[in-house]
Amino acid sequence: MTTTTPLCGNDRPAPQKDRGSRQFLEALAREHGTPVFIIDHEKIRENYREFKKYLPKVQVYFAVKANSNPAIVKTLFDEGASFDVASMPEFMIVYEFIKDMPDKERQDFIWDRIIYANTIKPIETLEELNQYKPLVTFDNIEELKKIRAHAPQAGLVLRLRVPNTGSMVELSSKFGADPGEAVDLIKAAFDLGLVVEGLSFHVGSQCTNFENYVEALQIASSIIDECESRLGQKIRILDIGGGFPVRYNPDVRPLADLAAKLNAEFARLFPEDMQILAEPGRFLVANACTLVAKVVGKAHRDGKPCYYINDGVYHTYSGQVFDHCTYPVLSLTKEGPARISAVFGPTCDAFDTITLSAELPNLEIGDLVYSENIGAYSIASSTYFNGFPPAKVVHINR
């Protein structure tokens, strides 16, 4: 993912957790070792229910890429969620939960509750996908020709390029057909004997500028109207993508505010029988996960204390690189006057710097630190660099 505006909302010191919760985290870290990545499934269920409460007309496809831990997929599966997958391995994570269903039920699930939302698919993937006849997205003519040749049974969704202004992670430079060429692309698909069932867009991840959604809905609505008047084709699926912002800090407006705008625009712009989908990733998992790590080294450099911990930007903190997010590092076990401190990851690369300005009390080797709201695009991009494996995952409230 790339960004135009490094606008991460959580670069302000977060309040410490209360003592009871900190003791609980410490007990988990003592039991399981560190680094430990704790997933709270009750929080995921709450997020899902909140989404459904404020956007009752919208079918929720969890974007598996945000955190593909199969237990998260299972929790959301049990809640009744649908899934956005972007690779064959992600598809198979979901498939695992439906493989033993009777044939018809399984096929209906794939039709109704999975979308393959990567506009670019290798030929081998299309050949494998074809038997499942899922919904797949596309945004260009070359992809259409590939789909015609290798997955003609798929249902198509055209992804549009829409404004990503101010979003923390922008996606429109890489994906989406220009609105001006959309109807011609849809015509080309029908001419090839394919069926375009829907339109989709993504306003950029952690989208705090709600006008992006409003503009995107307006664009989609005019294309749907033009399809009907020019091609005589009814488009009845509208996929509004992800982007739903997490309240990393109180300045981020709540989902309820965004939902009020969206619901009003749905009613104003689209017919009653329009099926509306969304692909939230971050919103469902970010605040459900906490990382606990341990201080494994300590030095004094450039006039400040430096702590070396056993997780870093090649691991769970990789979200600081790929997701443009910053995760405040807080002391779990020690209290005392805060000093501006540097916190580094465990690898031999100086790039493995989590922060040069954490506010931490005087820590010793063996002390524990933690970061909250670290569930999205974090452990998902963790590597084994330098031989350090990803953090151990522990589930609570499963």
Ligand SMILES: Cc1ncc(COP(=O)(O)O)c(C=O)c1O
């Ligand atoms: C196609 C698509 N859908 C959904 C998502 C999830 O977005 P978010 O985590 O902002 O909700 C992404 C994220 O990159 C995406 O590329």
